[in-house]
Amino acid sequence: MGIEHFIAYYFAPALAGIKPANIAAYNKLKNPYILPEIEELNNVLNKKDIYIDTLCECRERILIMLYRRKSLCEYLNVPQIKKLLNEYGYPQQFFLDEYLEFLKKRIVLGHDRTENFPHEIGAFLGYPIHDIYGFINHRDVKCLFTGEWKVYADLENAKKMFCRYASCREAAVKRLNEGKTLEELFCTA
Numbered sequence: 001m002g003i004e005h006f007i008a009y010y011f012a013p014a015l016a017g018i019k020p021a022n023i024a025a026y027n028k029l030k031n032p033y034i035l036p037e038i039e040e041l042n043n044v045l046n047k048k049d050i051y052i053d054t055l056c057e058c059r060e061r062i063l064i065m066l067y068r069r070k071s072l073c074e075y076l077n078v079p080q081i082k083k084l085l086n087e088y089g090y091p092q093q094f095f096l097d098e099y100l101e102f103l104k105k106r107i108v109l110g111h112d113r114t115e116n117f118p119h120e121i122g123a124f125l126g127y128p129i130h131d132i133y134g135f136i137n138h139r140d141v142k143c144l145f146t147g148e149w150k151v152y153a154d155l156e157n158a159k160k161m162f163c164r165y166a167s168c169r170e171a172a173v174k175r176l177n178e179g180k181t182l183e184e185l186f187c188t189a
Helices: 003-015 032-048 069-076 080-089 096-111 129-136 154-177 183-187
Strands: 021-027 050-057 061-068
Touching: 003 021, 003 032, 003 061, 003 154, 003 183, 032 050, 032 061, 032 183, 050 096, 050 154, 061 069, 069 080, 069 096, 080 129, 154 183
Parallel strands: none
Antiparallel strands: 021 061, 050 061
């Protein structure tokens, strides 16, 4: 799978503006040129407020986050979300770059230790606050459904969003297969 197809599939909801961000792990062994390719894509996508960032990497994999900067800033500034992040040590005053750096440090510290992984990452991905707290406090115990995330409340709305994300992915991949580029798909207007 080429980088554009990988990005279209795993990041389509964020690219389309349905959610503020998506993350996915990419196998660096399949493509040793991933970092320069990300840099090239950023040169094009940043002009439309779309950013691709590396959250962490090891010899074999890279954890990539794609986000719409304005949308992510708005979501992380929702009072309940900001309160949650402050509980985990994120700075009181919001600056996206500082929050992303803090998240990266928490990921590295929690690497391979499930109990220390920064589960507040759901806030960066636009998950509903009740589901973020549900996962942090209950894991599987009170989970109603597992889809894009674990759902603890408002199951019907979550299922609608999961369907919307799937349709978005399908449409993006279909258009790439028809010869469109990411720029043509998500950077018009």
